[in-house]
Amino acid sequence: MTSLPFDDRDGVIWYDGAFVPWRDARLHVLSHGLHYGGGVFEGMRVYDGAIFKLTEHTERLHTSAHALGFAIPFGVPELADASEELVRRQGIADGYVRPVAWRGGEQLSVSSAGNRVHVAIATWEWPRLFGDATQEEGIRLGTSRWRRPAPDTAPVHAKAASLYNICTLARDEAEAAGYDDALLLDHRGLLAEATGANLFLVIGGALHTPVPDTFLNGITRQTVIGLADDLGIPVHERPLEPDALADADEVFLTGTAYEVQPVRAVDGHRYRVGKVTSALAVAYARLVRTP
Ligand SMILES: Cc1ncc(COP(=O)(O)O)c(C=O)c1O
Incomplete structure (x- = not known):
């Protein structure tokens, strides 16, 4: 398993509709999601280059956001396509995909009013969680x-x-x-x-x-x-x-x-x-x- 830090890798991350260099996929320290927990995410596995249960996981990202009172500004098909394209670009055969959505830094109070919602998707190679044994x-x-x-x-x-x-x-x-x-x-x-x-x-x-x-x-x-x-x-x-x-x-x-x-x-x-x-x-x- 790689021990590279997650914020310092090569490749690309899908971020608000575009593929950006991995190290540039950043958020501001005054993001609502960081301070007040306004964030949802998903975890999907890639097997032989294909994402297992892609639609179900992408739909759950939307449902989770809804439960927290925000809407994700990208539809399920768009996010699913982006996930597949990302896996292709990163050359992942067996790995993990992590979509995440969070409230941004436009306003910083307990109220969420006025905040934009951001979305990112990253992927990396990942073996069995606790080891084969x-x-x-x-x-x-x-x-x-x-x-x-x-x-x-x-x-x-x-x-x-x-x-x-x-x-x-x-x-x-x-x-x-x-x-x-x-x-x-x-x-x-x-x-x-x-x-x-x-x-x-x-x-x-x-x-x-x-x-x-x-x-x-x-x-x-x-x-x-x-x-x-x-x-x-x-x-x-x-x-x-x-x-x-x-x-x-x-x-x-x-x-x-x-x-x-x-x-x-x-x-x-x-x-x-x-x-x-x-x-x-x-x-x-x-x-x-x-x-
Ligand atoms: C707290 C918790 N419970 C259960 C699960 C299992 O969910 P799933 O099978 O959809 O990955 C997960 C993983 O996503 C989890 O984080």
């Missing part, structure tokens, strides 16, 4: 003291930059404690998700996954539920108390970045990377490269 071994999660907020407290279904504060706090504490990632409960104390991925438990051969009422209903989550249906694996979407972790035989996470990521432990509970997780990981890996 974790597909066999799984990763370790620690339950966080931070919780996902209630839907009347934050726009929980938006991929909003401001909500990632909670994820960064949780992730940093988990890593400091020796875990790979954090598992967050919601405001009621029910199992919710990891810092960038949705949660599945395998209990008696069936999938059990929390109801996405306080967090992102991930595009990967929905894809994996479809794959489970195809494979005849029953899926139960239901409120899950933390006790359910003791009943699980297998645990895995799903997300664009995480793909299907096996989990070998949550706190003191240990799991094997079993047949159900492996079958879904294989089916997902096949699907993302199906032209």
Whole structure:
């Protein structure tokens, strides 16, 4: 994996309708999005040069902006075309695409009135998030003291930059404690998700996954539920108390970045990377490269 700084690379970034040199894709320090969290973003993966679920992700960028009260001044087809052209120009075969939209620096107060909305898209090569070995071994999660907020407290279904504060706090504490990632409960104390991925438990051969009422209903989550249906694996979407972790035989996470990521432990509970997780990981890996 490259260790180049993200703000100092060669190539181009699509910025407000034009391709600009990577290092020139800047914003002003008095941008509303930076001070008051008025920003939304997306994460898409590129497989064999093609962006997986491009339309769904681009539509979600618009939906997320709408949830924060702003409109993106470029349509879904225009952004999708720009993303594809960017991947071509950057020569990315297997990588990641990051669209981001934010309120600019025309006005700086809690009110958003008078601010323009800016959009940028960048892409880079990106391998498996936790490394190839974790597909066999799984990763370790620690339950966080931070919780996902209630839907009347934050726009929980938006991929909003401001909500990632909670994820960064949780992730940093988990890593400091020796875990790979954090598992967050919601405001009621029910199992919710990891810092960038949705949660599945395998209990008696069936999938059990929390109801996405306080967090992102991930595009990967929905894809994996479809794959489970195809494979005849029953899926139960239901409120899950933390006790359910003791009943699980297998645990895995799903997300664009995480793909299907096996989990070998949550706190003191240990799991094997079993047949159900492996079958879904294989089916997902096949699907993302199906032209
Ligand atoms: C907090 C959070 N939950 C869940 C997901 C999974 O969403 P998706 O599968 O659409 O990538 C993500 C990643 O986008 C995320 O950041």
